[in-house]
Amino acid sequence: MLSALEVVTTVAVGLMVGVEFSVAFVMNPIFNALPEDSNQQAHSHGGRMLGAMMPVWYIGSLVLVAVWAVAGWHHRGTGLVVTAGALLILSVVMSLLLLVPINNRNKTWTPENRPADWKQQMKRWDRFHYVRVAVIVGAFTLLVTALT
Template identity: 80%
Template sequence: MHNALQVFTIVVVGVMVGVEFSVAFVINRILDALPEDSGQLGRAHGGRMLGAVMPVWYIGSLVLVAIWAVTGWADPGAGLVVTAGALLVLSVVMSLLLLVPINNRGKTWTPENRPADWKQQMKRWDRYHHVRVAVIVGAFALLAAALV
């Protein structure tokens, strides 16, 4: 049962990392290259869609890692799992303090109501998101290493 939990946790966290990586390095670059207001509208839609899903995914991943840490406390890789959990906590805190406020504004913007500095706000979100991606990639790597 513990092995199933480990595999399930790694798959859930790994897919989350993949989604966030693709947002950072693929989707947003595509949206930014679209003509006129299409990119901003796409970002707003993405903010609404992923803004509804990602909190559950982040918290669910953290809960799975916590269960793994508790049930596998005596395992050799327990320290790696706990450290991965700490990184996921950091990613949630970063999300709440840095990314969610910008996303909550951006998901309501249209070409008619967006602020003059909307591009600067999106660039700030992108920078924070790149850091968050690095943090969750680190957590994922630690979880994978914990199995070895």
């Protein structure tokens, strides 16, 4: 049963990392290459769509890691799992304090009501997102290492 939990947790976190990596290094560069109105609308739509899905994914992944840490407490690699959990907690805190406030504004913007500094706000979101991606890649790497 523990092996199944380990695999499910690692796959869930890995998929989350893949989505966030794709946002940072594939989708946002595509959006940024679009004309200004389309660029902003794409970011706004992405913010609404992923803003609804990612909190469940982040919290669900964190819960799975916590269950793995408790269930496997006396097994080898638990320290790595606990450290991965700490990194996922950091990613949630970063999200709530740094990224969500910008995203909550962004998802309501239209070409008619966006603020003059919308591009600067999106660049700030991107910088925070790069750090968050690095944090969750670290967590994923620890989980994969704990499997060996």
